[in-house]
Amino acid sequence: MAVARRRIDVQEGKAALKAWLEGAQSPSDAPLPRTVLATAVRYSLEELTARAPGNSVEVRVPPFGVTQCVEGPRHTRGTPPNVIECDAATWLEMVTGQMAWADAVAAGKVAASGLRADLSALLPL
Numbered sequence: 001m002a003v004a005r006r007r008i009d010v011q012e013g014k015a016a017l018k019a020w021l022e023g024a025q026s027p028s029d030a031p032l033p034r035t036v037l038a039t040a041v042r043y044s045l046e047e048l049t050a051r052a053p054g055n056s057v058e059v060r061v062p063p064f065g066v067t068q069c070v071e072g073p074r075h076t077r078g079t080p081p082n083v084i085e086c087d088a089a090t091w092l093e094m095v096t097g098q099m100a101w102a103d104a105v106a107a108g109k110v111a112a113s114g115l116r117a118d119l120s121a122l123l124p125l
Helices: 012-027 036-051 088-095 100-108
Strands: 057-061 066-069 083-086 110-113
Touching: 012 088, 036 057, 036 066, 036 088, 083 088, 083 100, 088 100, 100 110
Parallel strands: 057 083
Antiparallel strands: 057 066, 083 110
């Protein structure tokens, strides 16, 4: 299987994720810059793909990114059968262990469809 190509520098991605986590733990009046949020999401999606390569599950975090991961049947056209979608804050909360996968799904913060659309074994990263 081919190794996923990284677009986000690993150190830059880790720094953005750290900045998001620090901001989430001590909220202030100043919002996190959109570029930092975007980098944290994109880096974490790349990291997910690196840890679980494949094409059977599509993870969407609009408007920042999408990735395909998890080994299994590959889809080639249209909407894939296994789709996970959530907002950036929920995604980063799951990635960093601030929220459990099951809790996010139960709260309706994650839309997951398909038999393989379960990242509980992969999160937090």
